[in-house]
Amino acid sequence: MNLGRLRRAAKRRTLNWTRSGRELDRGSYSHLVDYHIHTRLCGHAIGEPEDYVREAIRKGLAEIGFSDHMPLFHIRDDGLTMAPDELPIYAELIRDVQQSVESIAIRFGIEMDYIPGRMDEVWEAASAYEFDYVYGSVHYLDGWGFDDSRRLSSYAGRNPDEMYVRYFELFCEAVEKGGFDIMAHPDLVKKHGVRTTLPVDEMYREAAEALVEHDVAIEVNSSGLRQVAQELYPAIGFLRACVERGVAVTLGSDAHAPRQVGMDFDLAVKHLKRAGVTEIATFQGRKRTMWPLLTPRELG
Ligand SMILES: [Zn+2]
Numbered sequence: 001m002n003l004g005r006l007r008r009a010a011k012r013r014t015l016n017w018t019r020s021g022r023e024l025d026r027g028s029y030s031h032l033v034d035y036h037i038h039t040r041l042c043g044h045a046i047g048e049p050e051d052y053v054r055e056a057i058r059k060g061l062a063e064i065g066f067s068d069h070m071p072l073f074h075i076r077d078d079g080l081t082m083a084p085d086e087l088p089i090y091a092e093l094i095r096d097v098q099q100s101v102e103s104i105a106i107r108f109g110i111e112m113d114y115i116p117g118r119m120d121e122v123w124e125a126a127s128a129y130e131f132d133y134v135y136g137s138v139h140y141l142d143g144w145g146f147d148d149s150r151r152l153s154s155y156a157g158r159n160p161d162e163m164y165v166r167y168f169e170l171f172c173e174a175v176e177k178g179g180f181d182i183m184a185h186p187d188l189v190k191k192h193g194v195r196t197t198l199p200v201d202e203m204y205r206e207a208a209e210a211l212v213e214h215d216v217a218i219e220v221n222s223s224g225l226r227q228v229a230q231e232l233y234p235a236i237g238f239l240r241a242c243v244e245r246g247v248a249v250t251l252g253s254d255a256h257a258p259r260q261v262g263m264d265f266d267l268a269v270k271h272l273k274r275a276g277v278t279e280i281a282t283f284q285g286r287k288r289t290m291w292p293l294l295t296p297r298e299l300g
């Protein structure tokens with residue numbers, strides 16, 4: 001066994017969370033957005049909204065959106081989401097930063113969990129707010145918060161193939177019934193390194209068909225590069241299945257710290273281009289607008 005090699009690999013894993021990521025050439029892309037930004041209200045993010053905005057301006061993004069976790073109603077966990085009575089505070093926090101910053105467009109979004117049978121109460125709580133967009137996420141497989149990094153021991157004894165099948169079933173159900181504008185991190189099931197031996201292309205195809213049928217967009221999310229998965233969400237095969245069918249695509253970093261805004265977006269744009277994406281989706285008042293996505297080379 002080559003312990004030196006293993007030690008280096010182990011080091012890389014722990015450093016991923018703190019590494020600075022790749023830098024973008026300031027202002028050299030035509031319309032880069034980061035729609036997936038959290039706030040400290042979720043209990044596992046740091047910094048003030050102004051710090052996230054400053055980083056977005058520094059990186060030359062055209063537009064950003066906050067999309068903190070919607071309160072959960074099936075469980076209470078201060079380390080996962082804000083409490084229901086904190087929603088007005090979130091709205092105020094974003095309103096304040098929108099009013100104080102003029103040099104970049106700032107949208108007001110939310111990231112909602114898809115919890116079968118509980119969506120009515122979630123939407124009822126959300127109805128008081130005029131979100132620019134609503135992300136849908138599958139973080140739970142029948143009550144198991146599989147993406148929660150605090151509970152990795154819960155993976156013991158799980159069947160990865162069953163995880164994939166159930167994840168994609170819930171993903172399709174979320175697209176059909178969730179009422180979301182965008183599906184976040186579309187293949188989150190791989191976050192902690194789980195892979196399936198089943199023909200995953202069939203799952204991608206089914207998911208892409210549901211997305212196009214219900215006119216729901218997806219995001220390319222760069223945070224998978226900071227996790228064991230070491231990959232962007234979604235995988236290139238999944239992204240291509242979506243693009244071929246005309247599913248709209250937007251972009252997010254899933255920033256939980258200011259320096260993560262726009263992190264690894266040069267890789268994300270390469271990924272988008274490889275899959276044939278030419279336009280990026282933006283939202284205002286839950287209405288979608290498409291912008292041409294041009295790289296520095298395309299801009300000349
Ligand atoms: Zn998420």
Ligand SMILES: [Zn+2]
Nearest residue numbers: 036038111254
């Ligand atoms: Zn998120």
